[in-house]
Amino acid sequence: MTRDPGRLELSPEEMRALGYHAVDRLVEHWSAMTGTPAAVDADLATLRGALREPLPEDAGDWREALAFADRHVFGAMGRIAHPRFLAFVPGPSNYVAAVADALASGYNAAASMWRETPGPVECELTTLEWVKELAGLEGHADGVFTSGGSVANMIGLAVARDHKLGDDMTGAVAYCADQTHSCVARALRILGFRANQLRTVATGDDYRIDLDRLRAAVGRDREAGLRPFCIVANAGTTNTGAVDDLHGIADLADEFGLWVHIDGAYGAAAALVEDGRALLAGMERGDSVVIDPHKWLFQPYEAGICFVREPGLLNHAFAASPEYLQDVAEGDGEVNFSERGLQLSRGLRAFKLWLSLKVFGAAAFRRAVRRGIATAERAAAMMRASGRFEIVTEPTLAVVTFRLLRDGLDEAETSGLQRGIVAALLDDGFAFVTSTELKGRTCLRFCTINPRIGDDDLAGTIERIVRFGDAARVRE
Ligand SMILES: Cc1ncc(COP(=O)(O)O)c(C=O)c1O
Helix, strand or coil: CCCCHHHCCCCHHHHHHHHHHHHHHHHHHHHHHHHCCCCCCCCHHHHHHHHCCCCCCCCCCHHHHHHHHHHHCCCCCCCCCCCCECCCCCCCCCHHHHHHHHHHHHCCCECCECCCCHHHHHHHHHHHHHHHHHHCCCCCCEEEEECCHHHHHHHHHHHHHHHHHCCCCCCEEEEEECCCCHHHHHHHHHCCCCHHHEEEECECCCCCECHHHHHHHHHHHHHCCCEEEEEEEEECCCCCCCECCHHHHHHHHHHHCCEEEEECCCHHHHHHCHHHHHHCCCHHHCCEEEECHHHHCCCCCCCEEEEECCCCHHHHHHCCCCHHHHHHCCCCCCCEHHHCCCCCCCECCHHHHHHHHHHHCHHHHHHHHHHHHHHHHHHHHHHHHHCCEEEEEEEECCEEEEEECCCCCCHHHHHHHHHHHHHHHHHHCCCECEEEEECCEEEEEEECCCCCCCHHHHHHHHHHHHHHHHHCCCCC
């Protein structure tokens, strides 16, 4: 068949060859991952020099283009699904889900309006039900897939604003902890709240919000004639994995008629296992709850979810029915996800999670979550055994924070040492580890939610931390 570039088509043979090539590359990538570096040390000028090519006006060879991408795009990135990517909140992902995403994209499946694409919409609805069951959120009525946690948090807060404040945001106040993810303050800012309409409440030594201070802040604002409307609670902070006292917060909210929004972007998945569910007690009382499948439910980017407990509130906040969509308006029992969030055109994000649950089963997901929790505990035990580390916060929801100690260093030097170790680790590439600040002290941090982390990965990383730390110059 002759190729007609104006139709943006390939012949069936070319389509197959391209697809098989892509699958072969992916299988190689997944099978060989442990033996490759987790971090990459790219040089900006070189990389940009390679990628800033002129717009390709004429047709090119896909083999050459993919070989180029393997080198300069996919070869120049930290591998977030790598077992030694222990930084931030990793995205362990899984191959089945990656193929599912390719299929969803290949079919250009949308999950927007029921009448247009009923199968994908029902697939998203079923997957939302499954996630509710996995996380113990069966009491939540509605949900929507989003690009990730930042947007899911924004959606929950938009519903809180709509339900509690209507059109009048005057004097409204929201509350969160000093450990709350930065996307919450940003979401409130974008939703039109001024900086002084968010109170950041201090956490205690356990990095959980101090309930007495929270109560006092709400009381003060009420006395001042302001309108407290929402508490943002943490179900697993990014820094330390801390879970706020969710029942305590929900009781306080009930007393004052406030909305409870729970950010469980990474931590809510711990509810898949018994210990995690105990730690997350009260999560089911959140008026809105965020959980990100692209974190601890092992999905490739992008997938977040916001659940809302009371039926209809999501739609109330986001409904829009222009005349050009009149033929696909929601019928009885139908769901139009286009009226549950910001996106009209939206891809079928649920399919990857649907397929991975069908292929691996929920029991495998539970084992994988349990493994992540146990891995952080093993890492802490190894560090203790070495006698070289201070464990700053005990392993919680697969996060452990720690510092390498060296004799004779003061506080500032010890903090500097941790940052120096991160720089040396990133240069080395074996593992991707980053630092954070806890009560003014720089600490290292592992987030071990990847179920494929082995003891060799931990031992090799800890050995390098000690070696690079001992070799680092902390005084000029
Ligand atoms: C607790 C928490 N909330 C929100 C987010 C933001 O999620 P996303 O990166 O998917 O936008 C993160 C990201 O790590 C997180 O850990």
